Amino acid sequence: MNLISMDPISMDSSSIEPISFFSILLTGVATLAVTFAKDKGRTFVKNALEQIYQYSLNLIDTKIKNQKIKVFLKTTLLYYKQKPKKEVSTQNTSQATTQGDVLGFAGQNTGTLNITNTIYQTESESKTQSLTLIKASPYLGLNKFDEKDSAKFFGRDNWISKLTEHLEENNVLLLLGASGSGKSSLIRAGVIPKLRNNWRSLTNITVVPDENPFESLYISLTSHQYRQSESKIAKEVEEDTLVKVVKSLKQDEPWLIFIDQFEELFTRTQKSECDKFVASLVRLIQEQDSTVKIVITMRADFLDRFSTYPDLGNLHDQHSKMLTKMNHSELKSAITEPAHRNGVSFEEGLVQLITDDFNKQAGSLPLLQYTLNLLWENDNIEDRVLNTKTYEELGGVTGALNQQANKIYEELDEQEQKAAKQIFLTLVNHVDGKSTNRRAKKSIFEDGAVKENAVEKLIDKRLLVSQGEEGAATVEIAHEALLRSWTQLENWINENSQTIAICNRLNDDVEEWKKTNKDAEDLWSGSKLDQVLELRKNDTFNSVLGGFSKDANQFIDASVEWRDRQEREKEEQRQRELEQERKARQAANKANVITLIAAPMLTLLLFWAGMNWRAKQKAEISNLIESSKALLVSNQQFDTLISSLKSAKKLKKSRACHQIGINLV
Structure with missing residues (x-):
């Protein structure tokens, strides 16, 4: 029985050595057994026959010495084991490929198999499955990559080299990119580990501006075991603060000051403090200390804010890089390599399907990571193969996050759903028609058991993330990808954009008022006060959005x-x-x-x-x-x-x- 044309492998009679009839027979039996188990879905049978399959592979390795025949037999086994709905070639069009019809053991035509590609993949799959199986997911979901995740970070090798070379020759780097393009992860899990390896020692001071960038700098310094007494200089809201910090604390070891999400200076920080921090940053850059590297990441759609800061405009002209989307090869690496390192492969055609879906979604890497993590958690990892069926059931890259967020929301009871809407809208900034993440103190959601429980459930389900110690913990939406990909949340934002903007401004000023010991000069008056008074009387605002917080009401009354x-x-x-x-x-x-x-x-x-x-x-x-x-x-x-x-x-x-x-x- 001719299972498959041997021509694509270009075998001749001189290359064929005597083959054990028992080996071929066992190969066929194992193939039929695995196919039967897969079709019937009988787990206990499948597990037993999986052992036959593995035994067949070992037998082929030991009995068959001709490499081409060995690969052919393994290809046949693997093909029937996975049983794809359709075969999709992942070879470049420039590569010569030859196709042959694949006949099932019952004689039916099951599709077209790209032999060249499948042989290559079979060798790769065999290598992958020979590794120890690691069941923990290698994908981060909506979480950002950090330095500790560098071993899981793939697909940006060229950019890591490019940015590292730039920093070897320059002291400053401004990395721009769209939301979800992976700017922060590239620096945290790619550039910083590379620099640390090149320089052998490095102190990384990471700052996210938030409402008070000087306070954020102080917290970052103390987290690096600098004493509070010597770090408090960072709290000074002055134009020379950064220079003074470097001169006071830096020793011989080089520093990398990483200012992540620089756009928060324009969306969360008071203008007077923003001006001081920008001036302080420019002053440090002008020092031209080659042992102090400054890396800034910012969403490209906030670049217009530089127009009021000429020095930032010069920074952009001389030291900016625009992060582009991954090409096909880079994207494939980001998808497959983490799984392969854990001893797991993808069903034939699934990687191409994922990349196609990814490109339809405007290239949001957090969505890709989220989908792959869900796929890992919902598939049977014991099979060592991630399956197309599971991927499609999850909704793919384009729908997985929306589908999962809806599922989590629907699992909440009616009161918790109401609280969840209030929580999410509190954690959104809406400025000049742009929606961004907003970090808030977790304590503001502790004014009722229902809201507090809802927050904890959303954190457990990873739609929210919380950081910081008890009493000073913050909470925020896991990633801005949720703002664009969860239809429910997007609708809530559109319906309440004006109210969100007012509440955001109010909450910021409430925090500033509390910092200044409730100085009367920070209180509201005029049209701003009239607006919040009208909102406070609005039944819909109070019932649907939960009204104002205790602190906000105290501020309004004052x-x-x-x-x-x-x-x-x-x-x-x-x-x-x-x-x-x-x-x-x-x-x-x-x-x-x-x-x-x-x-x-x-x-x-x-x-x-x-x-x-x-x-x-x-x-x-x-x-x-x-x-x-x-x-x-x-x-x-x-x-x-x-x-x-x-x-x-x-x-x-x-x-x-x-x-x-x-x-x-």
Whole structure:
């Protein structure tokens, strides 16, 4: 019976040595047995016949010396063991391949088998399955790769070399890329381990800006066993803080300061603090210390924020790299290598199916990791083969996360579902039409048993992640991929985008208010306060979104009290000013009345005084004249002259005063 054409392997009679009839027979029996067990789904039979299959492989290895025949027999066994629905060649089009019809043992045509490709894969599969089986999943789901995960990180070798070479020659690197392109993982699990290996020693200070980048720097330093007393300099919100930190703490060992998710400076950090941190970063870069490397990762869609910071614009022009999507070879490596290292292979055609689905999903690597992790957890790893059927049941790369998130949500009871919606919307930032992750203190969800239980369940199901010690723990959505791939969450965000933006701004200012010992200057007023007061009265907001937190309500109440107090003070000041104006008017009116009354009285008084004065002057002048006459008669001419002059002077003065009196009147 001709099982398969031997021509594709280009065998000739001289290359064929006598083959044990028993080997071929056992190969056929094992193939039929495995096929039967697979079709019937009888696990106990399948396990027993799996041993026959393995025994057949060992027998072929020991009895068959011709390598081509050996590979052919193994190919036949493996093909029927996996029974793919269709065969998809993963060879490049430039490679010459030859196809032959594959006939089942019952004689039916089961499809077309690419012999060249299958032989190559069979050798690879045999090598993989010869490794010790490691049952733990090598895929990280929505978690970011870290330095400890470098052995599981594949597909970015070229980029690791490129970025490492850049940092060997430069002190700064700005890595840009789309959300989900793997920027953080590339640095954490690729570049940092490579640099550490090259330099033999390295201190990595990783900072995620959050609400307070200086505080985040301090926490990172203390986590590297720098004492709190010497690290507290990092908390200073000053333009020279980073320079001072390096000069104070760095010893001979080189430093790599990795600022991850740089966009948080523009979405979470207060502008005044953002400005200081950017200035501090620029100051450190200008130091040009070759033993201090600075690596920054940022979503490319936030690059426009650099327009207000010329120094960041220069950084982009000189030291930026745009992370591109993986090519087919890189993607295949990222998919298959972690499984192969654990002794597990993929069903024929599945890798191509996964890559096709991945490319339809705009290349989100976290979705790929999540799907592969689900596939691993839901398939029978004892088989050492990840199957297409399981992959399709999970929804593939395009639907696995959405399907799984819906499943987790539906497993919650009605009250927990309501709480889950509130939790997710609290953990979303929505700025300028862009949705991003928002980190929050876990304690804000501890104001009720239902919400607290919901948070814990979502963390257990890995839709949320929590970090930090008890009392200071934070919680956030596992990855921004959820914001785009879970339809339910995407709808919630679209329906409540304006409310989310208001609440985010409120929560940020509440935290700032608490840091400044509840300084009245940080409270809200005007239209912002009016908006949250309207929201607080909104039944839908309170019932569906859970209203404001205890701290937020306290902040709002304090803002209302401060606003009312200021309005009272303004009103009191206005009343005081009005009273002063009234008194001034009254005083002016009194002066006018007095003037009106006093003017005619003064005129009369002056007229009367003038008349009396004139009469008196007239009498005095008459007396002087009479005296002059008497002196003249007595021949006292000199005295007469003097008396006459006095009379004339008085007369002149009298006329002048008379004229003044007339003018006054």
